[in-house]
Amino acid sequence: MPRILAQTTAMTFSLATPEHIMTPALEISGLTKRFGDKLAVDAIDLSVPQGSFFGLVGQNGAGKTTTLSMAVGLLRPDDGSARIFGEDVWAAPERAKAMVGVLPDGLAMPERLTGREVLTYLGLLRGLDKEVVARRAEDLLAVLELDGVDKTLVIEYSTGMRKKIGLATALLHAPRLLVLDEPFEAVDPVSAATIKTILRGFVAGGGSIVLSSHVMALVEQLCDRVAVIDKGTVAAAGTLDEVRGANSLEETFVELVGEQDNGLKELSWLSH
Numbered sequence: 001m002p003r004i005l006a007q008t009t010a011m012t013f014s015l016a017t018p019e020h021i022m023t024p025a026l027e028i029s030g031l032t033k034r035f036g037d038k039l040a041v042d043a044i045d046l047s048v049p050q051g052s053f054f055g056l057v058g059q060n061g062a063g064k065t066t067t068l069s070m071a072v073g074l075l076r077p078d079d080g081s082a083r084i085f086g087e088d089v090w091a092a093p094e095r096a097k098a099m100v101g102v103l104p105d106g107l108a109m110p111e112r113l114t115g116r117e118v119l120t121y122l123g124l125l126r127g128l129d130k131e132v133v134a135r136r137a138e139d140l141l142a143v144l145e146l147d148g149v150d151k152t153l154v155i156e157y158s159t160g161m162r163k164k165i166g167l168a169t170a171l172l173h174a175p176r177l178l179v180l181d182e183p184f185e186a187v188d189p190v191s192a193a194t195i196k197t198i199l200r201g202f203v204a205g206g207g208s209i210v211l212s213s214h215v216m217a218l219v220e221q222l223c224d225r226v227a228v229i230d231k232g233t234v235a236a237a238g239t240l241d242e243v244r245g246a247n248s249l250e251e252t253f254v255e256l257v258g259e260q261d262n263g264l265k266e267l268s269w270l271s272h
């Protein structure tokens with residue numbers, strides 16, 4: 001190709017992919033966290049493109065929660081950085097956090113309020129207009145089937161109900177990115193179906209999602225990208241098809257991180 005034409009082609013390409021679309025929804029670089037002698041997260045890099053539904057999987061203690069907590073500014077890393085739509089979570093926390101809705105592990109909330117009061121309180125703290133908060137709270141409580149427990153305090157909620165009100169608080173300010181730590185844990189199948197519909201709709205509407213889960217089938221159903229975390233590092237990452245190849249995600253996962261000796265012989269006393 002003549003040089004001038006090659007240059008024109010390259011220029012056309014760069015004009016067709018503006019920087020704001022290229023910027024990842026979440027970019028994690030070298031995130032590291034130690035707890036005493038334990039290296040929980042070891043220089044993890046991850047990039048979540050805009051519009052993707054990203055699943056983070058890993059064994060118990062692999063480092064998923066620690067990674068996600070650092071990524072959204074809930075836990076200060078020992079090293080590395082996290083950017084939400086290009087905004088550094090620690091250098092520009094207000095700008096970064098305005099764009100993200102978070103369902104953290106073990107979410108602490110005001111226990112002596114009803115679900116509606118929690119949403120109202122957090123919505124006003126976010127600076128949303130009072131009428132907007134009231135309307136969105138109404139919608140979220142109805143969709144998540146929490147409107148029937150309007151007089152119930154959060155302290156009286158079941159684990160699954162807590163997950164749902166936590167998800168509602170993450171959605172309330174209509175963020176561009178959702179970071180959800182085990183959003184389906186303890187949620188009944190009917191509510192899980194509703195949440196899946198909400199999350200798919202969120203991505204279809206231009207949002208981006210990162211979620212962690214132990215349920216491979218669920219990640220396969222929902223996510224278009226996946227990262228396998230093992231002992232604080234990324235064992236594999238890419239599109240779902242790149243990571244699982246011709247196998248199921250569960251087979252790939254066990255192959256990547258599973259122990260050969262599962263210790264069953266140590267429990268021989270269980271046999272009758």
Ligand SMILES: Nc1ncnc2c1ncn2[C@@H]1O[C@H](COP(=O)(O)OP(=O)(O)OP(=O)(O)O)[C@@H](O)[C@H]1O
Pocket residue numbers: 035038040058059060061062063064065066067
């Ligand atoms: N606050 C803490 N103090 C000490 N160690 C911690 C702390 N939080 C996490 N860890 C350790 O860091 C490692 C990673 O834990 P993390 O909770 O991130 O794993 P996880 O992948 O989310 O696990 P799970 O799937 O069981 O939720 C584990 O070895 C855990 O024991």
